Amino acid sequence: MMTTPSVDPAHDILRYDYTPLQPFFAPRRVAVIGATEKPNSVGRTLLWNLVSSPFGGTVFPVNPKRSSVLGIKAYTDILSIPEQIDLAVIAIPAPRVLSAVQQCIQAGVRGAIIISAGFKEIGEAGQQLEQEILQTARQGNLRIIGPNCLGLMCPPYGLNTTFASTMARPGNVGFLSQSGALCTSILDWSLRENVGFSAFVSIGSMLDISWGDLIYHLGDDPHTHSIVIYMEAIGDARSFLSAAREVALSKPIIVIKGGRTQEAAKAAASHTGSLMGSDDVLDAAFRRCGVLRVNTIDELFNMAEVLAKQPRPQGNRLTIVTNAGGPGVLATDSLIRGGGHLTPLAPETHQALDNCLPTEWSHHNPIDILGDATPERYAQALQIAAQDPGSDGLLVILTPQAMTDPRQTAQTLIQTAQGITHKPLLASWMGGEDVAAGEALLNQAGLFTLPYPDTAAQVFNLMSQYSYRLRSLYETPVIENAETLDRQRMEQILVDATACDRTLLSEWESKQFLQSYGIPTVLSHLAQTPEQAVAFAETLGYPVVLKLHSHTITHKTDVGGVHLNLPNAAAVQAAFTSIQQNMQPYGKQAFLGVTVQPMLNHEGYELILGSSSDPQFGPIILFGLGGQLVEVFQDRALGLPPLNSTLARRLMEQTKIYQALQGVRGHQSVNLDQLEQILVKFSHLIVEYPQIKEIDINPLLVSEHHIVALDARIILYPQAEKQPIRTAIRPYPSQYVHQWTMGHGWPVTIRPIRPEDEPLIVQFHQNLSEESVYFRYFHLMKLQTRVSHERLTRICFVDYDREIALVAEYRDPQSLDHQILGVARLSKLHGTQSAEFGILIQDQFQGQGLGTELLKSLLQIGEVEGLEAIKADILPDNRAMQSLCKKMGFQLKHQGDSIEAIHQKLPTSVNLSGLNC
Structure with missing residues (x-):
């Protein structure tokens, strides 16, 4: 059962000629x-920029007081224009904009750019006006860029809808900015530096069209090779992350963020909250979606250019070839400070260099080939260095010396570089006029040059960071063992807390949550009297620990609520009495007894694992060095839930303590695989219980022998507080999992796909016939291409927000092996409430009703997700799919070489009797 062709086999998504933002970029x-004709006015500049740039369309001035503007016939309003308008550029006072938007809708306009200011930036009245405009636009299917923006340019087509003084040069960089003032500065800089753009967009306050919409558009734009963004606020976090994650693998996205030194208010009662700044959270979000963040405008465009010209490095080891020692040292310092490493030269590399270089060469990396280096010596050294298996990138430095020929060396370097296609090659031709001719040759040949070697090393570090982030996103994670959760126990804890109108769970209650998710905790017993405490201590064995049991006290250590290493019954009784007395100033509710725990050997490392909520991104995970001095050392990393095993390991790797966890100074490594899975389970706990506002596990004691949570603390949202912020990354949609029985009696599980399914998808494709492949993709595709890791990562790593794929999984009762029998995919079309679907069933399982069940499931998902239409293209020979679509209520229409099937009214229920596909 197959349908829906894919122009790009890596995406399995059909690209339609029309895009939702076409009215803005190709009107x-x-x-x-x-x-208007008023000199130096916005209205006059807008009109002049449009008519003076040959974008190939027609411009209609709208001015009720004039019959013509700049010699062009004017109209009293947009409804008076006799032709259908694609794009309206609105530059009138804010109070009149709503009326103009209403007229645009009546005239059937599909896009509007609101240049006007005077909206939410002026206060509550402006914000209310914005919302009225947005509500009106959505009812009329009108998309809006702005308000309070500069406009946009599309240089490849000559379109200029801005009031900037000049037009950007054509190029392959898509530039998006929240600041109109910065746009004009960047424009001036780009003209001076000869930087060109495929799109140049000022998005203003993002009333409607947001980062996600524009990233999707530029991702599909063939003129755009990289996307650079100046950001002040992220807006819809889930939309941004979803779009960026999809596009970043094929086109680099580089962001510079303004206002990064401002931190959000910190939760004083929470270790996790005190360690989370809003800028750190944004960094974590960028890492999660493969976006590269930079600090300067030079870095912004350097990275856009180099990532478009050079392959991404596979690691962070750089080989430097130079004709002077000093510049090599400067480059090395910059490399190491930025987290990179020098390539240790392999023995064969060292021997080959010995054979071709003077005996005085440096004999290590940086490879100093001496000041009298000829072009041929440069070429020989570079060829040898490029073949070193430990090298991830190359930097060639030239300083103008008496024996140096910068131009000829550049020509030789260009020829040599043609054979180096698997790793990036950077060049630093140092100097001014002496090296200008050689530098120009390198740039014309597509090699990236920088005037200073330390800057070049910094660029390489940024490249390796970007490559690392992308690999982190698309590495196949380890399959985790499913835990059987005691949800009844956890729900009862929440009910009890709610009934008492309290938000703080006790340590004992908090540990119940952890235990239910398979996170090991130290055994604890509740004691309300000294006698009970002694009895539990006798059972556990001495020494023991007593901790305050309270529903109101947050940090027990600060108020004398913890007594350690108690050796006997007398010490236990004394500790109980001491804790009880220490709580008297805090009221009767502060003391509810104590917990009795065994005194564990604290050999190992104290870590912290926690979560707190960010106002933009929702729940955030924190991992790092814990203990009482957690805020002092601040060795921590932040991540967005949910995590899988790969993402959990990457989170751990960002901390300094991770090096110690791997084993140092005679200590064995801790069980990193177990720790990894604890992070995964912890992330699931956060996602599945949105009632949790904050959670700390501090310390999480880890050693080579055990991992155990010694203390835990959970705070719930108050009942009166607004609904908690949703997760920025949509969690696994377990609500779409269901059991079904095939026609021949096999029980299968139909569920959303997971990244861990990649090996099963490989097996699935190995059992497909050429006809099945042809019907699905409209062309034959080799198995090697279909099962390549890069392609399968895009298929298995879906965000469940814009795209969802279902698999039909069968588990053999004898061998317990798992097998995927069919795959169905639903992909929302950018900027619309429509989606396309595709279905592919293994040949031997066709005719068992599986295709029917999968399509039924997609239709039901479409209804839940609020889709207005679901469509697919089907080959004329694929009659089985056509028959199924007819019976499921699709309308079929011939379109050239294919048949379009469209379902525009998604049913609340579907009668499946008699269908067999």
């Missing part, structure tokens, strides 16, 4: 509402 008829 045929543009109206300027507020066009």
Whole structure:
């Protein structure tokens, strides 16, 4: 059972010619509402920029007081224009914008750019006006860029809908900015530096069209090779992350963020909250979606250019070839400070260099080939260095010396570089006029050059960071063992807390949650009298620990609520009395007894694992060095839930303590695999219980022998507080999992796909016939291509927000092996409430009703997700799929070489009797 072709086999997504933002980037008829002849006005500049740039369309001024503007016939309003308008550019006072938007809707306009200011930036009245405009636009299917923006340029087509003084040069960088003032500065800089753009967009306050919409558009734009963003606020976090994650693998996304030194208010009662700044959370979000963050405008465009010209490095080891020692040292310092490493030269590399270089060469990396280096010596050294298996990138440095020929060396380098395609090659031709001719040759040949070697090393570090982030996203994670959760026990704890109108769970209650998710905790007993405490201590064996049991005290150590290493019954009784007395100033509810725990050997490392909520991204995970001095050392990393095993390991790797966890100074490594799975389970706990506002496990004691949570603390959202912020990454949609029985009696599980399914998908493709492949993709595709890791990562790593794939999984009762029998995919079309579907069933399992069940499931998902239409293209020879679509209520229409099937009214229920596919 197959349908829906894929132009890009790596995506399995059909690309339609029309895109939702086409009216903005390729309009045929543009109206300027507020066009005027007043000198130096926005309305006049907008009109002049449009008519003076040959974008191939027609411009219509709208001004009720003039019959013409700049010699062009004007219209009293947009409804008076006799032709269909694609794009309206609105530059009138804010109070009149709502009326103009209403007229645009009546005229059938599909896109509007609101240049006007005077909205939410002026206060509550402006914000209310914005919302009225947005509500009106959505009812009329009108998309809006702005308000309070500069406009946009599409240089490849000559379109300029801005009031900037000049037009950007055509190029392959898509530039998006929240600041109109920065846009004009960047424009001036780009003209001076000869940087060109495929799109140049000022998005203003993002009333409607957001980062996600524009990233999707530029991701599909063939003129755009990289995307650079100046960001002040992220807006819809889930939309941004979903779009960036999809596009970043094929086109680099580089962001510079303004206001990064401002931190959000910190939760004083929470270790996790006190360690979370809003800027750190944004860094974590960028890492999660493969976006590279930089600190300067130079880095922004350097990275856009180099990532478009050079392959990504596979690691962080750089080989430096130079004709002077000093610049090599400067490059090395910059490399090491930025987290990179020098390539240790392999013995064969060292021997080959000995054979071709003077005996005085440096004999290590940086490879100093001496000041009298000829072009041929450069070429020989570079060829040898490029073959070193430990090298991830190359930097060639030239300083102008008396014996140096910068131009000829550049020509030789260009020829040598043609054979180096698997790792990046950077060049630093140092100097001014002496090296200008050689530098120009390198740039013309597509080699990336920088004037200073330390900057070049910094660029390499950024490249390796970007490559590392992408690999982190698309490494196949380890399959985790499913835990049987005692949800009844956890729900009862929440009910009890809610009934008492309390938000703080006791340590004992908090540990019940951890235990239910398979996170090991130290055995604890509740004691309300000294006698009970002694009895439990006798059972556990001395020494023991007594901790305060309270529903109101947050940090027990700070108030004398913890007594350690108690050796006998007398010490236990004394500790109980001491804790009880220490709580008297805090009221009767502060003391509810104590917990009795064994005194564990604290040999190992104290870690912290916690979660707190960010106002933009929702729950955030914190991992790092814990203990009482956690805020002092601040060795921590932040991540967005949910995690899988790969993401959990990457989170651990960001901390300094991770090196110690691997084993140092005679200590064995801790069980990193177990720790990894604890992070995964912890992330699931956070996602599945949104009532949890904050959670700390501090310390989480880890050693080569055990991992155990010694203390835990959970705070719930108050009942009166608004609904908690949703997770920025949509969690696994377990609500779409169901059991079903095939026609021949096999029980299968139909569920959303997971990244861990990649090996099963490989097996699935090995059992497909050429006809099945042809019907699905509209062309034959070799098995090697279909099962390549890069392709399968895009298939298995879906975000469940814009795209969802279902698999039908069968488990053999004898061998217990798992097998995927069929796959169905639903992909939402960018900027619409429509989606396309595709279904592929193994040949031997066709005709058992599986295709029917999968399509039924997709339709039901579409209804739940609020889709307005589901469609697919089907080959004329694929009659089985056509028959199924007809019976499921699809309308079929011939379109050239294919048949379009579309379902525009998603049913609440589907009668499946008699269908067999």
